[in-house]
Amino acid sequence: MTLIFAHRGFSSLQPENTMQAFQAAYKAGADGIEIDVQLTKDGEIVVIHDEKVDRTTNGKGYVKDYLLTDLKKLDASYKFKKKIKKYRIPTLAEVFQWMTENEMICNIELKNNKIQYEFLEEKVIQLIREFHFEHRVILSSFNHYSIVHCYQIAPDIEIAPLYSNGIFMPWLYAKSINAKAIHPNVKTLNADIIQSSLNDQIQVRPYTINDPKVMEWLYSLQCSAIITDDPEKAITVKKLQ
Ligand code: G3P
Ligand code: CA
Incomplete structure (x- = not known):
């Protein structure tokens, strides 16, 4: 069965990486959420995609130059496609509490x-342990040294x-670094890579799948999970399989 992970939450419906986007993903019936984390100036783990706040909020500059208290004053829905009320940038602790x-x-994508x-790795892992979420999280990163x-x-x-x-042969690469899954851009995949990975007990969770035809293709191959901006659409397509 293919799981559905909401990319930055239900980010086609709500501002990305906000509690409202995560709640919407849950309400839609997603199995999981994909979130991005960075560190503030005072070392707090916050959920935001870019290194800078400019693209998604009414602020300017690097997340690393903000104290949490100042970052919390920003509006995380300010640049959303439609005007809505002010949302806050969540901390990872707030997501875990929810x-x-x-x-x-x-x-959790480590944006490092x-x-x-x-x-960053030590702080995230410490929080995972505090919440006893060892078996409810997956740590991913484009920085493979970091996940190692x-x-x-x-x-x-x-x-x-x-x-x-x-x-x-990404399934062999995954094994070589003790990963049990790969999170590839879907453009790098073909049926052979998916099947060889699954046969070798390596799960395949590509991003970012918003096209129903691509969803159908991945479901037909028993892909482990898809990461999508629109979990509602992904669920509808899955039901029609
Ligand atoms: O984790 C998959 C995907 O989120 C990676 O790309 O740029 O959306 O963080 P990006
Ligand atoms: Ca991400």
Whole structure:
């Protein structure tokens, strides 16, 4: 069965990476959410995609230069496609607190491929342990050194490499770094890669799947999960399979 992960939450319906987007994903029936994390100036883990706040909020500058208290004053819905009330940038702790009320899986993307946040991996893992969410999270990153580091300090927490350009026999690569899954750009996939990975017990969770035809194709191949901006559409297409 293919699971449905809501990319930055139900981000086609609500501003990305906000509690409202995560709640909408849950309401739509998604199995999980995919979120992006960065660190503030005072070392707090916050959920936002870009290194800078400019694209999604009414603020300017780098997340790493904001204290949490100042970041919390920004409007995370300010640049959304339609005008809605003010939403806040959530912390990872707030997302985890919400997850205590449901069964959602959380794919945490460590956004440390451009900025090397000191102790990001340790901080995220410590919070996972505080909430006992070791089996409800997947740690992914385009920075493969980072997820290898996660595995070294927390081998009981699943890691998955993200990649946007093809990797030769990615299931073997995943095994070589102790990952149990790959998170590829769907453009790098074909049926052979999906089947070979699944045959080798490597789960395949591509991003970002919004086209119903591509959803159908991935469902027909028993792909492990899809990461989509529109979990409602993904569920509708799945029901028609
Ligand atoms: O985790 C899959 C996907 O989110 C990676 O790309 O740029 O949307 O974070 P991006
Ligand atoms: Ca992401």
